[in-house]
Amino acid sequence: xxxxxxVLAIIVxxxxxxxxxxxxxxKTKADYLVxxxxxxxxxxxxxxxCSWIGSGSLLGGAENAYRHGFAALWQGxxxxxxxxxxxxxxxxxxxxxxxxxxxxxxxxxxQTARILGxxxxxxxxxxxxxxxxxxxxxxxxLIFPQFITPVLGQYIIAAFVIVFTAIAGMSSVxxxxxxxxxxxxxxxxxxxxxxxxxxxxxxAVRSALPTTHFQVLGDLSFIQAMELFLPTCLLLLGNQSxxxxxxxxxxxxxxxxxxxxxxxxxxILETVIVAIAIVGSALFPTGExxxxxxxxxxxxxxxxxxxxxxxxxxxxxxxxxxFAKIISTANNYLFSPATNLVNDIxxxxxxxxxxxxxxxxxxxxxxxxxxxxxxYQSLHIxxxxxxxxxxxxxxxxxxxxxxxxxxxxxxxxxxxxxxxxAVGTVVTVIWDTAFIHAxxxxxxxxxxxxxPALFASLLALIVVSLLTPPPSPxxxxxxxxx
Numbered sequence: 001x002x003x004x005x006x007v008l009a010i011i012v013x014x015x016x017x018x019x020x021x022x023x024x025x026x027k028t029k030a031d032y033l034v035x036x037x038x039x040x041x042x043x044x045x046x047x048x049x050c051s052w053i054g055s056g057s058l059l060g061g062a063e064n065a066y067r068h069g070f071a072a073l074w075q076g077x078x079x080x081x082x083x084x085x086x087x088x089x090x091x092x093x094x095x096x097x098x099x100x101x102x103x104x105x106x107x108x109x110x111q112t113a114r115i116l117g118x119x120x121x122x123x124x125x126x127x128x129x130x131x132x133x134x135x136x137x138x139x140x141x142l143i144f145p146q147f148i149t150p151v152l153g154q155y156i157i158a159a160f161v162i163v164f165t166a167i168a169g170m171s172s173v174x175x176x177x178x179x180x181x182x183x184x185x186x187x188x189x190x191x192x193x194x195x196x197x198x199x200x201x202x203x204a205v206r207s208a209l210p211t212t213h214f215q216v217l218g219d220l221s222f223i224q225a226m227e228l229f230l231p232t233c234l235l236l237l238g239n240q241s242x243x244x245x246x247x248x249x250x251x252x253x254x255x256x257x258x259x260x261x262x263x264x265x266x267x268i269l270e271t272v273i274v275a276i277a278i279v280g281s282a283l284f285p286t287g288e289x290x291x292x293x294x295x296x297x298x299x300x301x302x303x304x305x306x307x308x309x310x311x312x313x314x315x316x317x318x319x320x321x322x323f324a325k326i327i328s329t330a331n332n333y334l335f336s337p338a339t340n341l342v343n344d345i346x347x348x349x350x351x352x353x354x355x356x357x358x359x360x361x362x363x364x365x366x367x368x369x370x371x372x373x374x375x376y377q378s379l380h381i382x383x384x385x386x387x388x389x390x391x392x393x394x395x396x397x398x399x400x401x402x403x404x405x406x407x408x409x410x411x412x413x414x415x416x417x418x419x420x421x422a423v424g425t426v427v428t429v430i431w432d433t434a435f436i437h438a439x440x441x442x443x444x445x446x447x448x449x450x451x452p453a454l455f456a457s458l459l460a461l462i463v464v465s466l467l468t469p470p471p472s473p474x475x476x477x478x479x480x481x482x
Contacts, residue, residue, distance in 0.1 A: 003312055004143045004302070007320040014179060015164060015327065044258035046181035047332075049265045052079065052236070053184075054329020056128070056388040057273055058322050059135045059294040063384065064228070065277035066293035069213025072277070074225040076270035078232030083263040085237060087256065101238070101403065102344040108406040108475060109414040114348075116421040118340045120398040123425070124235075125337040126370060127391035130377035131384045132330035133157050139298050139323045154378050161330040162371035165338075166364040177332075180324040185265070187321035188272045191314060195279045195304050208282040227448040231389050234396030234454070238403040276300060294384050298322050334374065338366040389448060390428070397424030397453035401461050409465075410476055416464035424457030 057076065064072035101121060106114035137153030148156070199205050212218040217225055280289070280296040289299040298319050305315030342363045347354060354362075381387050398421045405412035430436060431449035444452070 003316045004319055007316040008143070008323060011183075011320050011324050012160070015324070020167065041254045041257045041261070043178055044254060045261035045265065047177035048258060048262040049269070050177035050181050050184075050325060050328040050332070052239075052262075052266060052329075053269055053273075054128075054132055054135075054326055054333075056131070056329075056384075056392075057270055058297055058325060059131070059138070059384045060388045061270065062273055062277040062280075062297050063294040065274040066281045066296045068218045068220060069209065069215070069278055070274060071212075071215070071218030071220045071225065072228075072274050073271065074220070075228040075232050076266070076274070078229040078234075079236045079266055079270070080263065081229075082233040082236035083259060083266065087259045087263075101399065102340060104406060105402065105417065108412075108471075109402070109417040113402070113414060113417045113421060114344055116418060116425070117399060118344050120394060120421060120425050121340050122337050122370075123429075124391045124395040125333045126374045127377060127387060127394075128333040129161075129330050129371070129374035131381055131387045131391075132326050132333065133161070133375055133378040134381050134384055135294075135326040136161075136323060136330070137378075138292075138295050139319060139326070142295060142298050142302055143319065151379065154375065157327070157330070158371055158375040158378070161327060161334060162368055164327070165331045165335050165371070166367040177328050180321075180328045181265075183317070184321040184325045185269065187314070187317045188269060188276065191301070191305065191318045192272050192276050192279070194311070194314060195276060195283070195300055198304055199279050199283050205279055205282040208285070209278065213278060213281075223447070227389070227450055230454065231392035231396050231448075231450045234400040234450075235392040238395060238400030273297065280304065334367060334371055338363060338370055341366045341370070389450075393448070393450045393453055394425060394428045396450060397428050397457045398422075399424075401454075401457050405461060405465075411465050411470055412461065413465045413468045413471055415468045416461045419464045420457045420461035423460045424453050427453040427456045 061072055061075055064075060102114040102117040105117045133154045134150075136157030137148075137150045137155075140148045140153035140156060141150045196202055196205065199208075206214060210219075220228075277293075277296050280300045281293075283304050284290065284296070284299060289296055301315040301318035301322070305311045305318065342359060346362055346366075347359060351358070401424070402412065402417040402420050405417070428449045431445075431452060437445045
């Protein structure tokens, strides 16, 4: 365990050094929120990759793969489909060059859309941050089972993430992601063939597992596959953290090129994550990890990569990479809603003439506040996969339709956007309540919220748009294609 502790210590010190080095560059609101709009393509690729692949993939996706095999890739596949569309959105987003998604909503629609957008982002991103804390706490418990419980681990990770995120904002987040992305990519790519060899080769893995683990749908129905695919796809299409990275790009060209690298990296890493989890299910079909399969990747690093110094080092690097990726994702999703509270509430309505020094102080305070809220949520999570799909659905139903309409449908109106955001949020939040189960047929009530919430949101957007006057040319101009 000393080796694992040493690797984690090196990672922590390295991240702290990167964060502190970024601090001297932060002097203005733009420096803190969008890194002074200076990020090159190489940095953008890794910060986009790190913000996307976190506990949702490393814990939720791996848990799904342990139980269902390659059918778990339906969750990742939603992201891949979304990325193909994002290639065309990225340069438009950089041209718009604001700070947050609610900035975009007000410019295209109205102030009410901005406020409702802030609410949806806060619900979604605090939930996503919360299960990063769960993942980090699990890893600390696996490495130090006699000293750190999962709950204590969550407190430690939360404190760590809050401090790192508050220090230097987007610049800190982006440049930490480069180091983390390189480490995780190398560790995962090397670990897969080694673990497969430890399991006796791919033939032995296939022989040890049900045939459904290697089928397109596996033991899932098509509807269940879509319940994994759609929330992921739609979250990615409207993801505020992603748009903030595009707003941070040095140019429209850099934003578009970054999407290509992001797509390639995501295809490779999410497939490797699922494959490692499948190999892990062959190596460890019973025992402790079978009761908590979300821990399978870290468990493989701790117990599957042993027997020699080189294998132990690879295992430590794999566990460290997973830990670092979770930290990175938590940083991204904690930082993003903090910018909403500062830019969309504090500066917009409470202190429009606030100095840069005051804005930076409030920004850091909001990071602390939201981190504590996310920690509270993390202490009540039963399933990372279920929590991730809930978070994705809020965003997918409430915000993605109106964000895409801002760029691609000139007829979308302000009233329709307000109705769409409100309806999508409300349906998602109440779908699993006793009221729905008492008043909706069981065949519908048992389905994931993505279908009813998305249908209600799109219906409101289309119908109300067609019943209200079209937007003015001035509202449409910033969103026109170059």
